[in-house]
Amino acid sequence: MADKVLMKGNEAIAEAAICAGCRHYFGYPITPQTEIAAYMAKKMPKIGGTFLQAESEVAAINMVYGVSATGHRVMTSSSSPGVSLKAEGLSYMAGADLPALIVNVQRGGPGLGGIQPSQSDYFQATRGGGHGDYRMIVLAPASVQEMASLTVKGFDLADQYRMTTMILADGTMGQMMEPVALDFAENKAPAKDWATTGTDMKRPHNVVNSLYLDPAALERVNFERYERYAYIEEHETMYEEYMMDDAEICVAAFGIAARVSKNAVNEARKQGIKVGLLRPITLWPFPKAPFRAAADRVHSFISVELSMGQMIEDIRLATECKKPVTLCNRAGGIIPSPEQVLEAIQQAAKNGGAK
Numbered sequence: 231m232a233d234k235v236l237m238k239g240n241e242a243i244a245e246a247a248i249c250a251g252c253r254h255y256f257g258y259p260i261t262p263q264t265e266i267a268a269y270m271a272k273k274m275p276k277i278g279g280t281f282l283q284a285e286s287e288v289a290a291i292n293m294v295y296g297v298s299a300t301g302h303r304v305m306t307s308s309s310s311p312g313v314s315l316k317a318e319g320l321s322y323m324a325g326a327d328l329p330a331l332i333v334n335v336q337r338g339g340p341g342l343g344g345i346q347p348s349q350s351d352y353f354q355a356t357r358g359g360g361h362g363d364y365r366m367i368v369l370a371p372a373s374v375q376e377m378a379s380l381t382v383k384g385f386d387l388a389d390q391y392r393m394t395t396m397i398l399a400d401g402t403m404g405q406m407m408e409p410v411a412l413d414f415a416e417n418k419a420p421a422k423d424w425a426t427t428g429t430d431m432k433r434p435h436n437v438v439n440s441l442y443l444d445p446a447a448l449e450r451v452n453f454e455r456y457e458r459y460a461y462i463e464e465h466e467t468m469y470e471e472y473m474m475d476d477a478e479i480c481v482a483a484f485g486i487a488a489r490v491s492k493n494a495v496n497e498a499r500k501q502g503i504k505v506g507l508l509r510p511i512t513l514w515p516f517p518k519a520p521f522r523a524a525a526d527r528v529h530s531f532i533s534v535e536l537s538m539g540q541m542i543e544d545i546r547l548a549t550e551c552k553k554p555v556t557l558c559n560r561a562g563g564i565i566p567s568p569e570q571v572l573e574a575i576q577q578a579a580k581n582g583g584a585k
Contacts, residue, residue, distance in 0.1 A: 232413035239377040240265035240404040242412070243333055243397065244273070246378035247305055249414040250385040252331070253279035254304040256293040258286060258312060261345040262401040263335035266307040287312040291319030291332075298328040299438040301425030303385055307333035309401070310351050311342060313359070320394055321360030325440025327424075327455070329388035331381065332366075333397040335404035338563040346563020347401030349485060352540035355398045356514040363452050365459050367395040367466070368513040370484040374408035380511075382414050389419055391462060398513060400536055402486040402565065459515075468511035469520055473499065477506030479578045480524045482545055483534035484510050486565060491534045494571035503579045513541070521548035529582035531555040532574050534566055 237245070244266045247255075255270040267283065274281035280297075284290035290306050297304040308316060313334045323330060336351045338344040355368045367387050369380040377399060384395035426436050442448035470488075473495060474480065483491040488509040498505045508524060510517050524531075530553055533542040539557045546555050558574040560566045 232411040234409035234411050236407055237374060237410050238265055238405060238407050239371075239374045239399065240335065241269050242374050242378040242410045243307070243381050244269035245412055246381035246414060247331065247385070248273060248277065248279075249412060250303065250382045251419055252303040252305050252385065253277065254297045254302055255280070255306065256282050256284050256290040256297075256304070257306045257308065258284055258290055260309045260312045262337055262347070262404050263307050263309045263333065265404070266333060266335075287315035288319065291316035291323075294330050295319055295323050295326070295328060298323065298330045299326070299426050301419060301422040301427055303389070303419045305331040305333065307335070309335050309337045310339050310348070313351065313354070317360035320366070321358070321362050321364065322440050323394055324358070324360070324364035324366070325362065326438050327392040328394070328438065329392050330394050331384045331388055331397065332394055333399070335399050335401055337401055338561070344563045345401070347486065347536060347565065348561070348563055349400050349487065349536035350538070350540065350561070351398065352513065352535075352537060355396055356516070356544070364455070365393070365514055367391070367393065367462065367515075368398050369395065370398050370511060370513050371403055372485055372488045372509065374403070374406065374410045377403060378410050378412060378414075387466065389422075391458060400485045401563075463515040466512065467515045467517045467519070469517040470507075470509040470511060471520065472507040472509070474506035474508060474524065477504055477524075478528055478582065479503065479505040479530055479532065479575060480528045481505060481507045481532045481534060481571065481575065482510070482521070482541065483507065484513065484541070485536075487534045487536055490566055490568050491571050493568040494575060497568065497572050498575045501576075503575060505575050505579070510541070516544045516548060518548040521545060522550070525549035525552040529553060530578045532558050532571075532578055534571055534574075535559045536565060537561055
């Protein structure tokens with residue numbers, strides 16, 4: 231078994247990115263993700279990499295665009311308002327089919343909101359985040375170990391499918407400390423025959439661009455891109471099921487909400503309530519199949535969120551509203567307690583007649 235070290239979630243992301251072959255980081259400090267930038271500022275110069283604190287989030291994402299176009303692994307990170315400033319650049323990267331990793335360690339909103347943990351950027355992340363028809367792969371870690379492992383996975387997925395991957399973590403995940411194994415084999419980005427690396431007059435020029443003046447050409451590219459997205463939905467969905475084999479109630483949650491919910495599920499089981507947890511790890515693609523299957527077995531769903539209710543819409547879509555879905559939530563930077571989730575489970579059991 232690999233040795234483990236005690237790290238903050240933000241630090242684990244940064245070290246895992248280095249293990250994944252990332253040597254270029256551009257960002258701007260904002261709570262609660264600043265430790266990522268601080269870690270990169272310390273480590274990148276020592277390994278021949280590039281760390282640059284941009285003059286703004288807008289500048290940072292455009293620097294990411296430029297480095298990605300040359301075929302190198304590159305990342306940026308921010309928290310909610312900063313990600314909004316990067317949205318135009320994310321759309322441009324999607325239009326140019328450029329891979330990169332972006333990390334959003336969420337804080338409360340809208341606006342400046344507060345610096346406490348939140349999950350209220352779910353819509354922004356899973357619906358693209360900027361203008362136009364596009365998607366990002368969105369990964370939701372629920373431990374410091376997953377902060378690291380999903381970072382490595384994120385770079386691989388971004389390169390494989392030529393698109394942006396986002397780590398969507400709530401502020402708790404970024405700030406909490408846990409033992410983490412960093413036994414990732416160091417790797418580099420695969421060869422990219424589309425990259426702008428210079429031709430030496432030996433091959434045709436590569437052009438990285440998102441502008442299509444011919445509507446038919448733009449339509450064709452969009453349809454081709456969505457064929458790729460359909461393949462991702464079929465092959466790259468990740469989720470965790472916990473005590474779902476005989477469950478009559480399904481609790482759905484991600485990030486810190488999933489950890490709280492697991493405690494509540496354990497206590498409810500002690501009380502004889504047949505309840506399980508279904509945790510999406512990919513928020514896009516959303517794990518529709520296991521939710522659809524669960525809808526044939528359970529009598530109700532509970533969506534536990536650090537928001538006013540956003541993932542609940544995807545649960546209803548995935549289950550085609552076959553069974554009722556209720557919301558158990560806190561907002562503004564407050565985390566639901568296990569007791570609050572347990573109370574929601576008890577109420578669902580009472581309403582559904584579960585024993």
